Amino acid sequence: MMMPIEQTDVPSGNIDLGSGNPSLELLPIEILEQASANYFSAGDRRTLQYGAERGNGYFLTALAEFLSTSLQFDVPTNVLLTTNGASAALDLLCTLYTKPGDLIFVEEPTYFLARRIFSDHQLQVETVALDKNGLDVEQLEEKVNRTKPKLIYTIPTFHNPASVTLAQERRERLVYLTQQYNFLIIADEVYQFLAYDTTPPKPLAAFTNQVEQVISINSFSKILAPGLRLGWIHAHPKVIKRLAECGLLDSGGGLNPFASGIVYYLIQAGDLAENIAKLKGVYQKRLAAMNKALDQYLPEAGYLIPHGGYYFWVRLPGLDTSQLRVSAQKYGIDFRPGTMFSSKMGLNEYLRFSFSYYNAPQIELGVKKLAECLHEGI
Numbered sequence: 169m170m171m172p173i174e175q176t177d178v179p180s181g182n183i184d185l186g187s188g189n190p191s192l193e194l195l196p197i198e199i200l201e202q203a204s205a206n207y208f209s210a211g212d213r214r215t216l217q218y219g220a221e222r223g224n225g226y227f228l229t230a231l232a233e234f235l236s237t238s239l240q241f242d243v244p245t246n247v248l249l250t251t252n253g254a255s256a257a258l259d260l261l262c263t264l265y266t267k268p269g270d271l272i273f274v275e276e277p278t279y280f281l282a283r284r285i286f287s288d289h290q291l292q293v294e295t296v297a298l299d300k301n302g303l304d305v306e307q308l309e310e311k312v313n314r315t316k317p318k319l320i321y322t323i324p325t326f327h328n329p330a331s332v333t334l335a336q337e338r339r340e341r342l343v344y345l346t347q348q349y350n351f352l353i354i355a356d357e358v359y360q361f362l363a364y365d366t367t368p369p370k371p372l373a374a375f376t377n378q379v380e381q382v383i384s385i386n387s388f389s390k391i392l393a394p395g396l397r398l399g400w401i402h403a404h405p406k407v408i409k410r411l412a413e414c415g416l417l418d419s420g421g422g423l424n425p426f427a428s429g430i431v432y433y434l435i436q437a438g439d440l441a442e443n444i445a446k447l448k449g450v451y452q453k454r455l456a457a458m459n460k461a462l463d464q465y466l467p468e469a470g471y472l473i474p475h476g477g478y479y480f481w482v483r484l485p486g487l488d489t490s491q492l493r494v495s496a497q498k499y500g501i502d503f504r505p506g507t508m509f510s511s512k513m514g515l516n517e518y519l520r521f522s523f524s525y526y527n528a529p530q531i532e533l534g535v536k537k538l539a540e541c542l543h544e545g546i
């Protein structure tokens with residue numbers, strides 16, 4: 169049998185509306201080929217050496233410039249550290265800032281694979297509610313008053329799976345609370361750049377120059393290609409220094425110098441900004457197609473229309489979506505049931521659809537077939 173190449177293998181003919189992956193045709197092989205050609209023709213063997221702990225200086229300088237332009241605040245290079253993506257950043261932060269048994273807070277719902285990382289580190293997880301304006305900071309305050317968490321993990325912009333964005337006043341309140349009660353914020357901001365019909369508030373990364381407790385993690389997975397395993401941490405220079413001094417980066421010579429050496433050329437050529445603009449155009453159309461299909465085929469579904477990111481977080485009142493999934497899978501349709509995103513086995517009536525993987529006609533067909541399965545009891 170062939171060894172798999174991709175993480176998720178959707179049997180041909182099936183439609184997995186739950187997959188949070190970009191579709192293959194959106195992975196920009198051409199601009200990476202060009203950047204790689206530039207990288208190799210430069211012939212700089214230092215980029216194949218053990219790298220600097222914080223990452224390749226050319227790459228970090230180009231990334232800092234890109235971020236300053238696109239986020240519209242000054243991002244100096246000393247607030248950035250190269251990682252193998254947001255997952256690796258989260259794992260590294262858990263290693264350095266927590267010990268088994270520590271209490272941490274996550275949103276309910278939260279990104280299900282972050283929950284796996286917290287479980288690897290044997291952390292105790294408490295939840296804080298979300299509403300249409302993001303994390304409920306009042307509930308957070310009430311909870312931090314009673315128990316002292318080590319950190320809170322939050323996805324402030326275009327949340328996975330709920331798609332909501334934390335309102336500006338709440339961002340300020342959250343940052344105030346971390347200073348007042350001295351816990352860390354890990355802000356997972358991987359969807360920040362995928363805004364379709366709105367300008368989200370500045371990322372929590374914008375607070376890191378004043379506040380050491382805020383650490384932002386980000387990634388090229390959603391704006392270029394997950395297979396690069398490349399991302400960055402944006403934090404106060406003191407935090408960056410501490411991270412750069414850890415054993416992993418010292419022994420390994422930084423994270424991913426090879427991919428970052430190539431992506432440097434891609435950013436310099438203006439191709440990152442162009443790729444993001446292209447993705448936004450494609451995803452916006454897919455979002456509209458999913459919204460239309462839900463309206464047409466699943467009128468009982470309750471959801472907020474996303475303004476960015478990848479996901480529709482759908483409520484089907486009175487239904488257990490884990491049970492629905494069993495029959496949907498037999499019918500060749502899949503999605504992610506709400507319980508996967510719950511840290512207390514709740515959210516049974518919810519499911520997550522993604523509009524990143526399929527084109528508009530496939531999205532329509534997938535929603536239509538799921539509705540048939542549901543309405544006709546197939």
Ligand SMILES: Cc1ncc(COP(=O)(O)O)c(C=O)c1O
Pocket residue numbers: 188252253254255256279323328356358386387388389394398399
């Ligand atoms: C909120 C969130 N964080 C992190 C990741 C994974 O990021 P990376 O590929 O950079 O590890 C994802 C991917 O789905 C995600 O949705």
